[in-house]
Amino acid sequence: MAAEEAESTEQAERTGLGMPDDLSDDEREAVETLLYRLADDELVIAERYTEWQVRAPTLESDLALANIAQDEFGHARLWYDLLEDFGATEADLIFERDPADFRHATLAELPFEDGDWADAIVRSYLYDEAEALRLEALDGTAYPRIADRVGKVLGEEDYHREHAQNWLERLAADEQGLARLQDAVDRLLPAALALWEPVDEDVEARIDDLGIRTDSLDSMREQWFDRVLPFLRALGLDTPEGVREDPESFLPDHRGRDGDHTDDWPDLHDEMTRTYRELGRTEAHEIMPDPDEAE
Amino acid sequence: MDIEAVKQRAGPREFSPKDDLPEEYRKAATRMIQFHANSEIMGAYLERPFIRQAPSLDRKLAFSAKVQDEIGHGQLLYRAAESLGIKSREQMLDELAEGEGKFLNCFHYPMESWAEVPMIAFFVDGAAMRRQATLKRTSWEPYAHAMDKVCFEEGFHVKHGEDIMRELATGSKREQEMLQDAFDEWWPRIIQFFGPTDDKSTHHDFSADVGLKTMTNDELRNAFLNAYVPKAEKYGLEIPDEPRIRDNGDGTYEVVEEDLDWEEFFTIAKNDSPGSHEQIGKRERTQEAVEWVRESLDDWERASAGANATPEAAD
Numbered sequence: 025m026a027a028e029e030a031e032s033t034e035q036a037e038r039t040g041l042g043m044p045d046d047l048s049d050d051e052r053e054a055v056e057t058l059l060y061r062l063a064d065d066e067l068v069i070a071e072r073y074t075e076w077q078v079r080a081p082t083l084e085s086d087l088a089l090a091n092i093a094q095d096e097f098g099h100a101r102l103w104y105d106l107l108e109d110f111g112a113t114e115a116d117l118i119f120e121r122d123p124a125d126f127r128h129a130t131l132a133e134l135p136f137e138d139g140d141w142a143d144a145i146v147r148s149y150l151y152d153e154a155e156a157l158r159l160e161a162l163d164g165t166a167y168p169r170i171a172d173r174v175g176k177v178l179g180e181e182d183y184h185r186e187h188a189q190n191w192l193e194r195l196a197a198d199e200q201g202l203a204r205l206q207d208a209v210d211r212l213l214p215a216a217l218a219l220w221e222p223v224d225e226d227v228e229a230r231i232d233d234l235g236i237r238t239d240s241l242d243s244m245r246e247q248w249f250d251r252v253l254p255f256l257r258a259l260g261l262d263t264p265e266g267v268r269e270d271p272e273s274f275l276p277d278h279r280g281r282d283g284d285h286t287d288d289w290p291d292l293h294d295e296m297t298r299t300y301r302e303l304g305r306t307e308a309h310e311i312m313p314d315p316d317e318a319e
Numbered sequence: 320m321d322i323e324a325v326k327q328r329a330g331p332r333e334f335s336p337k338d339d340l341p342e343e344y345r346k347a348a349t350r351m352i353q354f355h356a357n358s359e360i361m362g363a364y365l366e367r368p369f370i371r372q373a374p375s376l377d378r379k380l381a382f383s384a385k386v387q388d389e390i391g392h393g394q395l396l397y398r399a400a401e402s403l404g405i406k407s408r409e410q411m412l413d414e415l416a417e418g419e420g421k422f423l424n425c426f427h428y429p430m431e432s433w434a435e436v437p438m439i440a441f442f443v444d445g446a447a448m449r450r451q452a453t454l455k456r457t458s459w460e461p462y463a464h465a466m467d468k469v470c471f472e473e474g475f476h477v478k479h480g481e482d483i484m485r486e487l488a489t490g491s492k493r494e495q496e497m498l499q500d501a502f503d504e505w506w507p508r509i510i511q512f513f514g515p516t517d518d519k520s521t522h523h524d525f526s527a528d529v530g531l532k533t534m535t536n537d538e539l540r541n542a543f544l545n546a547y548v549p550k551a552e553k554y555g556l557e558i559p560d561e562p563r564i565r566d567n568g569d570g571t572y573e574v575v576e577e578d579l580d581w582e583e584f585f586t587i588a589k590n591d592s593p594g595s596h597e598q599i600g601k602r603e604r605t606q607e608a609v610e611w612v613r614e615s616l617d618d619w620e621r622a623s624a625g626a627n628a629t630p631e632a633a634d
Contacts, residue, residue, distance in 0.1 A: 078363035081612035090387035139608020299433040308375035
């Protein structure tokens with residue numbers, strides 16, 4: 025980091041960023057980019073989790089995963105609401121947005137085979153470990169609007185990780201379960217690497233420099249490897265050889281963050297917006313109190 | 320206790336697992352509660368796709384929570400049924416997937432557009448509320464107890480359903496037309512929710528005598544019409560010409576029973592309509608697909624039996 029950048033980081037941490045209207049164009053772009061990463065991931069992964077409603081292995085597991093899906097939708101709502109600070113509406117952000125403008129990582133959008141419960145568990149494990157890290161990196165954010173909301177989101181993440189870890193342990197204890205988990209890890213771990221990919225190198229660097237995020241993507245990825253790889257290996261699962269040393273070479277063809285998605289994403293977006301289009305709606309109606317008022 | 324003693328004592332929340340009840344009572348109660356529990360599960364198959372298709376994030380969240388609540392109700396009700404000692408939950412769930420379990424007529428039809436959502440979430444749930452409120456006074460205490468929670472949550476669902484309907488009814492012309500079309504299609508089914516007229520109902524007499532049911536089908540249907548015809552009209556819906564609804568002129572209504580298709584109803588009751596096959600097939604396929612997880616859990620539980628390891632978050 026150049027001396028000049030280091031100084032600006034210190035300054036941001038010291039003074040913080042202003043409220044939405046006070047931001048310069050560069051600052052605003054950085055804040056928005058970060059929020060899109062967060063909001064889109066939460067929305068799309070929750071969308072996949074809801075496919076399990078009334079299809080999970082037991083009534084209890086059905087209820088538990090539905091809880092997690094709703095938590096993630098709730099978080100998406102909090103982050104999209106901060107994007108609305110800049111004048112966008114929910115319709116702009118979700119229903120009328122070009123699918124190619126979504127910034128979620130590929131992990132969130134991938135479809136799964138019917139009954140592949142190992143997919144739900146591995147996906148949520150990889151995601152929630154990453155989620156915890158990136159929220160911790162927002163705990164000391166220079167942007168006050170994010171700072172207000174991080175605590176609430178972080179509070180719900182422990183349960184998600186516990187849920188995933190307990191299920192991993194259960195399934196791994198059984199030969200068939202272990203084989204299913206291994207398939208899911210083989211497929212999803214590379215896709216999860218996309219979580220740490222930049223939307224745009226320069227903007228990501230600016231996010232760090234401005235102190236909007238207190239840990240860089242590369243550094244978080246390292247910590248994520250520290251948590252995830254030993255845990256999976258201890259369960260008897262193989263993780264890709266050399267992934268830690270050279271994550272680049274394991275990345276999926278489509279990463280999502282840069283707007284390059286798998287073909288499954290436009291299909292999913294199409295379904296999500298079907299009613300909105302069918303009814304000829306021009307706005308998405310809010311029925312719950314604004315998060316600022318609900319606090 | 321013999322059946323005469325049961326009839327003598329029958330009253331709200333009178334019987335619990337502490338009582339030694341005749342098999343006839345326990346079987347009748349099991350049949351009734353299992354039907355109710357199955358319906359909670361099967362309704363969720365119709366509604367789940369609309370979590371994804373909800374036209375706003377708030378609706379999506381509320382709808383996901385609603386579907387989740389219905390599964391939770393199923394869970395509670397299977398427990399209440401299990402406590403009668405006739406069938407285990409697993410047996411009842413197997414019966415459902417195998418097409419032997421019976422469930423509400425309305426959930427044997429496909430649901431294809433958002434405009435149909437309030438048909439279930441307002442009218443059918445509203446009808447269910449009516450029936451469930453009377454079941455707080457059923458004689459099997461665990462069933463009545465389950466109804467306390469179910470009715471509490473169902474109240475929110477009906478409000479949400481009404482709000483979805485209000486939005487469509489006050490929306491564009493197109494939305495209003497779609498709503499009316501959905502209503503035309505669903506209205507006869509909704510009226511049939513309460514089952515056949517009392518003289519065609521096979522199970523009523525006994526259930527009433529032992530306090531399982533506290534109101535007849537006809538009473539419930541009429542009470543529903545009295546409350547919901549005005550509500551439908553309030554939202555600008557036109558009540559279809561058939562089935563004919565008699566306005567008694569005193570704020571009460573009655574349906575002309577022969578205008579309803581009872582043959583279709585009884586085909587559905589046998590799980591034998593095309594929609595029944597479709598919906599039960601969904602249940603069968605989705606349960607079959609996760610059978611491996613249940614097997615794996617059984618292994619895990621056997622292995623850890625006595626090992627004092629019960630990770631709590633993983634349910």
